[in-house]
Amino acid sequence: MALPANEVENSKTKDFASNRSPQTEHHEHAHEAQFGEQLVNAPTESSTGTGAAGVEPQRTSAGLKKTRSALGLHPEAPIDPEHDTKQHQDLFWSKVKIALREPFAEFWGVCIMVMFGDGSVAQVLLSTGQTTAPGGNGFGAYQSISWGWGIGVMLGIYVAGDSGAYLNPAITFTNCLFRQLPWRRFPMYFIAQLLGGFVGSGIVYANYISAIDWFEGGHGIRTVPPAAKATAGIFCTYPQPFVTKASQFFSEFIASSLLMFIIFALKDPSNNGVGKSNKWFPLALFFLIFGLGACFGWETGYAINLVRDFGPRLMSYAVGYPSEVWSAGGYYFWIPMVAPFCGCVFGGFLYDLFIYTGETPVNSPWFGLKYLLHAQKQRREHLRRNKEEGLV
Amino acid sequence: MALPANEVENSKTKDFASNRSPQTEHHEHAHEAQFGEQLVNAPTESSTGTGAAGVEPQRTSAGLKKTRSALGLHPEAPIDPEHDTKQHQDLFWSKVKIALREPFAEFWGVCIMVMFGDGSVAQVLLSTGQTTAPGGNGFGAYQSISWGWGIGVMLGIYVAGDSGAYLNPAITFTNCLFRQLPWRRFPMYFIAQLLGGFVGSGIVYANYISAIDWFEGGHGIRTVPPAAKATAGIFCTYPQPFVTKASQFFSEFIASSLLMFIIFALKDPSNNGVGKSNKWFPLALFFLIFGLGACFGWETGYAINLVRDFGPRLMSYAVGYPSEVWSAGGYYFWIPMVAPFCGCVFGGFLYDLFIYTGETPVNSPWFGLKYLLHAQKQRREHLRRNKEEGLV
Amino acid sequence: MALPANEVENSKTKDFASNRSPQTEHHEHAHEAQFGEQLVNAPTESSTGTGAAGVEPQRTSAGLKKTRSALGLHPEAPIDPEHDTKQHQDLFWSKVKIALREPFAEFWGVCIMVMFGDGSVAQVLLSTGQTTAPGGNGFGAYQSISWGWGIGVMLGIYVAGDSGAYLNPAITFTNCLFRQLPWRRFPMYFIAQLLGGFVGSGIVYANYISAIDWFEGGHGIRTVPPAAKATAGIFCTYPQPFVTKASQFFSEFIASSLLMFIIFALKDPSNNGVGKSNKWFPLALFFLIFGLGACFGWETGYAINLVRDFGPRLMSYAVGYPSEVWSAGGYYFWIPMVAPFCGCVFGGFLYDLFIYTGETPVNSPWFGLKYLLHAQKQRREHLRRNKEEGLV
């Protein structure tokens, strides 16, 4: 009798690198494929009873599934099935952890990203020209900030692997638009990301509070650029004074387009220039973010992310910075809220238009307008089916 | 009955990392081997009817094949066969996308490379000495430019994986000469690369237009080095004033030779120092380009690439820089057009002469002169055969 | 007859990359899983007689096992079984080497880490403003110190692979608390790490002794910050003068929390953002340490490690620095001893609370208080069993 192919497959599951059951792998790939609708459906369907060999048919409990659906998340939490034990499901906190798995991941990812990013600005800005530093000229230069944000994004992606590590609502949005990530994911992701930016920048503020007092020249003095000793620029971005409104918008727009275009390339499994695994992705993002900081970071501070700018801005206003945080640069604050969405959508559209060959609205008749309608119908159908199964 | 070996092979195709049919793998390797003639022929031949198990025998439609042949591209587009569906082939834009697959890839690769590269020069140059920067001394130093070009090339390679990611006509040329890349590929690649350089630098100009006005000291003032406030150096290279003509040429020549020598080493699957996969290639190129900028970037600005220099030069002339963009440095502009070709051919020749053991003209009698004649005969034969099949 | 699955497995053992017996692999994974108790038990049990095919049942000799147990180490040394030959076991020094395998690894790991780290501070500080340097401004800037510590940690991890490469007693401690590393490992690891810090910084002192004389302005003059020409800051950390006691503690606390949180993420095999192999770990730690230096390194010098700070401090006191090494900064020296432990435990707790789904006290009733008691009972049981086998 011949050896069945799947036994060969199974013989590998003893290996550490692949000791996850096929269904988990499936989940992983769902993430890698950026939550393609059909992939995301698959586990739901398989969980209704087909029972693939060796996988317990009922993973996440029915109650949790409903909670997760209500939050807009996929009913099945992205959790290692070996860890999804009965014992876990009886603990209150474990239930919370499973229910809020992706929001927790996004929260911590953005929090760590902002801690490193804002931390690097704080250190370079506050120590400007300090002659007692080794080297005699402060604790870092502009380049340290490129390092800080690059490292922050890289480590944030490592931490937030279970949610897809979007870390940016504009990127979530573009994935909803072009990569079949369900729109109902967006709100919870957005809230988690925004909170992450708020908390992360708050920790940086707490850490540097005595240094800020020292730099501003007195306890509790807080100023906003273009004041001479302003420290508000540690937390959120303020444009260079000579940049026109149009240039402000264009600068954020073009950097966001580049960001999305290249992320789509790096996540495209059909692009021969990219390794088929996701292992290189965090490192590549380090270089991408470093590059954006070194090449498009001067005029407007390359926010390219609502939560990285608005979250810390809110925090800085809350802890006592004056209302110039909103009015500075001609009420600049709305640009890093709006431009990243426009830029990311445009960048994603360009990639799909010129290079992507997979499933995307752009690769369908009328560049996706028909597809969008069709997808909506399909989603409604899917929702109805889930309702019958009592999941949503 | 024993399990046939290829069933074991197939059992793996469920894995995400290798979920492409054998023929695709073949295609990939064709790229890895830099379009060796015999490999490029293979899919054509197999598509005439042998029909490997599980692969549809007729992928790209006959009409598209003719168009692609007419453009000098390989009749079969490097496209994931799973994505090459009937649905695609009925859409007008998808047909364009398949027909112009490699030119699109080269265009975007060069465009992104130049955006990061020129962007970094713009940021460092225009913010020189700005004391309001964090750190008090501008938004970057010379090293940021090494980062910018290194990252640009790295990300350009990721994006342009489907065309081989040459990004440089001198590298395409040397691959035609020594690595059996058909010469008829060269023109379309060249046009796409040149357009990429033009457009990429144009975007940088648009992004920094208000900053350039501010730096030059007035709206619309545009000057060329060695003027005191010249900004033309953002886009293309101008030599240091003390460098003689011969040194100008030698500097570009030697940097191009190094570039090609090391790329050939990195792409040589028989060199034991190099990983057998292409995964490390983009990162290694980052270091290579960074190194060239740090070690040979001063005298002439390490253009080492016609399209990176001539494209942006043309753009800068078009948007209003004076005619000194051509005459500066003793009509220096032709050196970064010619020297990279000479340097790359020389560097490739050296590698093949001393280290390469694979198929190359240099490894044949009379260092390839005979081979070239033979290859031409072979190519004519191949062309004739294709004509009979109605492909060209 | 079918091919047994494990034969397929074995057919791979000819490959270089996996030419270690299954038991070795097991050992490796034990390291990867950070010495989970159940995994660490496994080899012990298998060594009592089950005798997996192809593995000699009695590896480490009984005498060595007792010695190792007495030192608090696992009875079985983490040594390639092919190298654990009879010949080895007869040599006195080889016995010492096997008995002290993990302490040796930790010692050299920390020693190398401190050599690079302190060496970079020495070079940047002592050459501050030297105009004869290439570039005219010293041999490095603050950023070199980020490089130095990042590279030191990376290379220390490569060297200390056989002990788990903790290199930091706070990290060892947190692994004991949350990852089932037996507590009796802690003392020997701690001693080895502390000696490594002492010796490593001593080598740096010996290397730069004439430069320190030159910088301080006379043979044997040694001063401590905030003296103008102080060099004590080369070896251990001294806080910025304006930082309050609370901020000092908070700065070290927050950096240690980040360190532990991210290391737990990078070592979590269930986190989808992390490659399943350990290959990326040293590189990721380079970026993590670089980032901590660039973002949280100013106020207190990011010691985040008792042995990196206390070891060199002791060394500098021993070689003649005045008693201000202890009293400077308001007897600051105790903060980098205590804060890293608090911070690492807190950071590890946060990761386990919000993201980790594997076995950890935090994922059990009462957030682990019950678990701790249970674990202690289990450990006592395990100890009793080992005693019966005459191992401890």
Next chain:
Amino acid sequence: MALPANEVENSKTKDFASNRSPQTEHHEHAHEAQFGEQLVNAPTESSTGTGAAGVEPQRTSAGLKKTRSALGLHPEAPIDPEHDTKQHQDLFWSKVKIALREPFAEFWGVCIMVMFGDGSVAQVLLSTGQTTAPGGNGFGAYQSISWGWGIGVMLGIYVAGDSGAYLNPAITFTNCLFRQLPWRRFPMYFIAQLLGGFVGSGIVYANYISAIDWFEGGHGIRTVPPAAKATAGIFCTYPQPFVTKASQFFSEFIASSLLMFIIFALKDPSNNGVGKSNKWFPLALFFLIFGLGACFGWETGYAINLVRDFGPRLMSYAVGYPSEVWSAGGYYFWIPMVAPFCGCVFGGFLYDLFIYTGETPVNSPWFGLKYLLHAQKQRREHLRRNKEEGLV
């Protein structure tokens, strides 16, 4: 009937990553194990007639084998067997290429290493303080030199993979002493490396000749440190004036020890901290060399390599630098010739003493003195056997 295990093995040989015959793999591993004697013997023995399945028994022709033996190289050239065709062996130059394979690889490896390394010093030194640079302060800082040497070593290793990529006679020497690399390899490797250093620095000189004239202040003026405008420091190292002779030696000694210790760790397949493949080695060496430059590069310029220092020194003397290249720093020139050998041997000894468990003289009675005698006897025996086969 069951599937034989080796058929499964073979079914993989279609994969690109492993499309080399088993013997080639063997060869590769020989390199990875740094030419362990027993591995190096293996192909010789198998070539006497056992004829492993699928491998042609007579690869390198008898004449070439004799030539290679006479040069001290292994009779079998490390060449992809698919490329070792009849056609090759009939061409004169291909014979030369096969005969001198390792020397060619070492030559180009060192040449590229020195081109990047010396090139970076040249650019930083000659452009010191140039205000027309983007950023306003020269084309690079001291850190660029760390980048240059790190990248040079990394790319040199990629290029010189077929010879083991030692690039440093002290490393070759230590491998002969501790890793069973035959001593008769040393002379040819040494000559090739020295020539590489000479030629590489000569190319840098040719490239920067007009800039050197400009910097020194006149055509043909060449001075040596500590002259104010000295440029000799571009090519080889000169110590800081305040460093004593003992500190000079110690600085080179300790950096060389670190170099060798860490290389041995990175090449130790039994060290769990290191990936089992060689893919990470070039990148790790980049960080190692960068670290040595940032941490131990100030006092004596971290030559740590005879050919990197003596080769360029000879070149600079030959092209017209005065005799101070030898006498400067109290006839410093001999220190970077001697200290690297002492340091590398000491560093290798330490690694073998404390961590290495594989075959090394240190792991044998009397710390290898007996072993050395034994090995010599064995080598004589091996030589005698080869003579009978007419190889040497």
